Each structure stands twice: as structure tokens, then as C-alpha cells.
Amino acid sequence: MAQLDADLAVVGAGPAGAAAALFVARSGRRVILIDQATFPRDKACGEGLMPSGRAPLRALGLEAPLVAAGAPPLHGIQFGLIGQPQAAASFPAYRGEQAGLGVRRLDFDQRLIEAVAHEPRISFHERLRALEVRRSADGPTVITTTGELRARHVVVADGLRSSLRHQLGWTIGPRPPHRYGIVGHWQIDGPLDPWVRITFADGLELYEGPVGDNQRMVGLLCYQSSMRAFAGQLESRYRQVVRETRPALRNGQQVGDIHAVGPFSYRARTVAADGIFLVGDAAGFSDPITGEGIATGLRQAQAVAAALGTRFPERTYRRAHRRLTGDPRRVAALLLRLSRTPALVERGMRNHDVAPQMLTKLLGVGFGYWGFTRITPREWLRLFTGW
Ligand SMILES: Cc1cc2nc3c(=O)[nH]c(=O)nc-3n(C[C@H](O)[C@H](O)[C@H](O)COP(=O)(O)OP(=O)(O)OC[C@H]3O[C@@H](n4cnc5c(N)ncnc54)[C@H](O)[C@@H]3O)c2cc1C
Numbered sequence: 037m038a039q040l041d042a043d044l045a046v047v048g049a050g051p052a053g054a055a056a057a058l059f060v061a062r063s064g065r066r067v068i069l070i071d072q073a074t075f076p077r078d079k080a081c082g083e084g085l086m087p088s089g090r091a092p093l094r095a096l097g098l099e100a101p102l103v104a105a106g107a108p109p110l111h112g113i114q115f116g117l118i119g120q121p122q123a124a125a126s127f128p129a130y131r132g133e134q135a136g137l138g139v140r141r142l143d144f145d146q147r148l149i150e151a152v153a154h155e156p157r158i159s160f161h162e163r164l165r166a167l168e169v170r171r172s173a174d175g176p177t178v179i180t181t182t183g184e185l186r187a188r189h190v191v192v193a194d195g196l197r198s199s200l201r202h203q204l205g206w207t208i209g210p211r212p213p214h215r216y217g218i219v220g221h222w223q224i225d226g227p228l229d230p231w232v233r234i235t236f237a238d239g240l241e242l243y244e245g246p247v248g249d250n251q252r253m254v255g256l257l258c259y260q261s262s263m264r265a266f267a268g269q270l271e272s273r274y275r276q277v278v279r280e281t282r283p284a285l286r287n288g289q290q291v292g293d294i295h296a297v298g299p300f301s302y303r304a305r306t307v308a309a310d311g312i313f314l315v316g317d318a319a320g321f322s323d324p325i326t327g328e329g330i331a332t333g334l335r336q337a338q339a340v341a342a343a344l345g346t347r348f349p350e351r352t353y354r355r356a357h358r359r360l361t362g363d364p365r366r367v368a369a370l371l372l373r374l375s376r377t378p379a380l381v382e383r384g385m386r387n388h389d390v391a392p393q394m395l396t397k398l399l400g401v402g403f404g405y406w407g408f409t410r411i412t413p414r415e416w417l418r419l420f421t422g423w
Pocket residue numbers: 047048049050051052053070071072073079080081082083084085086164165166167193194195196199200216217218219255297315316317318324327328329330331333
């Protein structure tokens with residue numbers, strides 16, 4: 037067998053890839069991590085780390101510094117139709133965990149990269165693009181723009197559109213109906229508002245949440261038909277729609293760039309085979325409606341590191357991945373279905389007044405805290421029929 041450059045090669049240094057590199061290096065293995073970007077780099081994202089993502093962050097020693105640097109807490113969601121009062125659902129309490137964190141991706145991803153730089157077992161190369169992962173009986177090889185990397189295992193964490201997953205023939209999607217996101221930041225003076233606020237308007241939803249320094253991330257999510265109205269006038273239309281949908285933001289100042297991204301709905305035929313492991317968005321992404329992407333990526337990173345220590349790593353990781361993503365994906369699909377119809381949103385709000393714990397329980401399913409059986413048949417009936 038040819039000499040190996042490392043035990044593990046990781047492609048993509050976003051939260052999933054950087055965390056995988058850190059977890060694996062701390063288990064005693066040599067890791068090469070590459071990314072085509074130069075850090076710090078921004079990423080279009082809702083920037084809410086759900087409470088379920090705090091444990092892996094803590095395991096990496098990054099939670100306390102992030103909080104100390106001013107990452108604001110997220111208490112839960114407030115939601116409602118445009119122009120109407122909002123209903124509130126707190127995040128569920130679970131094993132001492134309740135609040136999420138607002139994380140500005142420009143800073144959050146950079147913090148992970150700084151941790152990578154301090155880890156002697158990781159060799160990190162930015163501005164290096166992977167073109168292909170080759171499979172052979174000797175193990176996988178990553179072909180980059182400057183040469184080949186040979187490692188016992190390869191983690192592919194190159195994001196939503198994952199060109200390597202596509203090249204491996206493992207991509208499914210994007211599946212219609214296509215959804216898109218447009219994301220920007222607003223400077224708002226005043227006390228911290230620790231809620232993720234969701235406003236349902238005609239053909240789109242507006243998400244906003246605190247990310248520190250009096251800034252709020254404000255994202256629009258919509259289907260292809262509504263996205264067409266942004267063609268050729270992305271920035272001015274984004275600002276107009278935000279101000280119309282959330283009058284509370286009218287006195288705010290939009291700052292920095294506005295990014296559009298989508299469509300979202302990609303899946304993978306398999307997430308592990310022949311020494312290659314898909315982690316984070318590369319392993320499949322359904323919709324940002326539950327804001328679970330970063331937390332799930334961190335948990336998958338932890339799972340891949342644990343799997344590499346077992347006799348059948350691919351099989352172990354495939355199982356862990358199913359466990360981590362199955363129910364959250366179902367919750368996202370359910371919320372997406374409800375959010376598509378204003379009448380269902382209205383009914384949901386009425387039912388929420390009667391049984392406010394139902395949504396908190398559902399969020400707990402999405403975070404992987406418990407299964408759907410936590411929700412009683414009566415609560416399901418009420419959700420869909422209003423009885
Ligand atoms: C509109 C929107 C809102 C969202 N809101 C939330 C939210 O509120 N909360 C939440 O948790 N998640 C949210 N998400 C999801 C979240 O952004 C992703 O789940 C998360 O970024 C995934 O991390 P990752 O490390 O898998 O990929 P990324 O963060 O995309 O990182 C991939 C990295 O791979 C590198 N790369 C790509 N190709 C190559 C290559 N060929 N060679 C080398 N490097 C390469 C890229 O430069 C990049 O640095 C949202 C997503 C969208 C689109």
C-alpha cells in the first residue's frame with residue numbers, strides 16, 4: 037500500500053468539516069483539512085445554533101469562549117402572520133440545555149479554524165480545492181488542484197451543493213418544490229431580543245434572530261415562484277420586503293452584503309462507503325425551517341470520529357447518521373407543510389393558545405431529544421383538525 041499522507045483527509049472547513057477534523061485529531065489520529073476558501077469567510081445562514089448543538093461545541097471547548105465573546109442566547113421562537121401578534125414557543129429543557137445561541141458565521145467559522153490551527157495533529161490548507169475523490173482497493177485518494185492526498189479515510193464536508201458527492205454519484209436532488217433563502221443583517225439599537233421571530237407573509241417567511249453587536253440576521257425563505265420577483269433587483273427588493281413584512285425593522289439599518297442561496301432539497305444515496313464519509317450539508321439537507329443545520333453537522337462530526345474507532349466504521353456511521361437525521365427531517369417536512377398554507381398557520385396559532393406545550397415538544401423531536409411518541413394522539417388531532 038502506498039504511503040499515507042494522514043489517517044484522515046477532510047474536504048471543507050465549515051462547521052461540520054472543521055469539527056470532524058478536531059474530534060478525530062483529538063482521538064489521536066493525523067488529519068489533513070483543506071478548504072477552497074480563504075478564512076475568515078462568510079456563509080449565507082440563519083445563524084441560530086439550536087440548543088442540541090451546544091453539547092458538541094462544549095466537547096470541543098468552544099462553547100464558553102463563544103458565550104464570553106457575546107453570542108446572544110436564543111430562548112425559542114415567536115411566530116405569526118404578517119401584521120398580527122406573535123405566539124411564543126420556548127425551546128424544550130433537556131439535560132440542563134435550553135437556550136440556543138445566535139452565532140455570526142463570519143466569527144463562528146473563524147473560531148473553529150483558530151481551534152484547528154492550535155491542534156498539532158491537524159495540517160490545515162486553505163485556498164486548496166478538491167476536484168475528485170477516487171476509490172480503490174488501497175483506500176480513497178483526494179485529487180486536489182495541486183496534487184493527490186492519500187488517507188485511510190476521507191470526510192467530505194463540502195456543503196449543500198457538494199461537488200464531491202455529485203462526482204461520487206451519490207447526489208439525489210434538488211427535489212421540487214424548490215426553496216430559496218435571501219439573507220442579510222440589520223443594525224437595530226435597543227435591548228437584546230432573544231427570540232427567533234418568524235413572520236408568515238404571502239408566499240414567503242421572514243426569519244430574524246440576534247447575532248450580537250446589536251445586529252439581527254434577517255432571512256427570507258420562499259418558493260421559486262416568489263423568488264422570481266427578486267431577479268435583477270435582489271438587494272432593493274429584499275430591503276423592501278423586509279420593511280413591509282416586519283415594521284419593527286423599519287428603523288433599522290441594513291448592513292453588509294445580502295446573499296441568496298438555494299435550492300435546498302438535496303439528499304445522498306449513501307453517507308458512507310469505501311472509506312468515504314459525508315458529513316454536514318454534504319450528507320443531505322432538507323430545509324432551514326428548523327434551523328438545525330449547524331447543530332446536526334456538529335453532531336455528525338462527533339459521530340464520524342466515534343465511528344472511525346469501530347471495526348466497521350461505515351456501517352456504524354450510517355446508523356448514527358440515520359438516528360441523528362431521521363426524525364428532525366420529518367419535523368422539518370411537517371412544519372414546511374403547515375407553513376405553506378396561511379389557514380393552517382392560523383389554525384396552528386389558535387391551537388398553540390390552547391396547548392402551548394405541543395410545539396415545544398415538536399421542537400424537541402427536531403432536536404433529537406425524544407421521539408414522536410412524546411406527542412399524544414389527542415395533540416396530533418388538535419394540530420390538524422383544531423378539536
Ligand atoms: C438560508 C439558510 C438559513 C439557514 N439557517 C440556519 C440556522 O438558523 N441554523 C442552523 O444551524 N443552520 C442553518 N442553515 C444551515 C447551515 O447554514 C448549514 O447546515 C451549515 O453551514 C452546514 O455546514 P457545513 O460545514 O456542512 O457546510 P458549509 O458551512 O457550507 O462549509 C462547506 C465548506 O466547504 C468548502 N468547499 C466546498 N467545496 C470545496 C472543494 N471542492 N474543495 C475544498 N473546499 C470546498 C467551502 O469553501 C466551505 O467552507 C441555514 C442554511 C440556509 C441556506
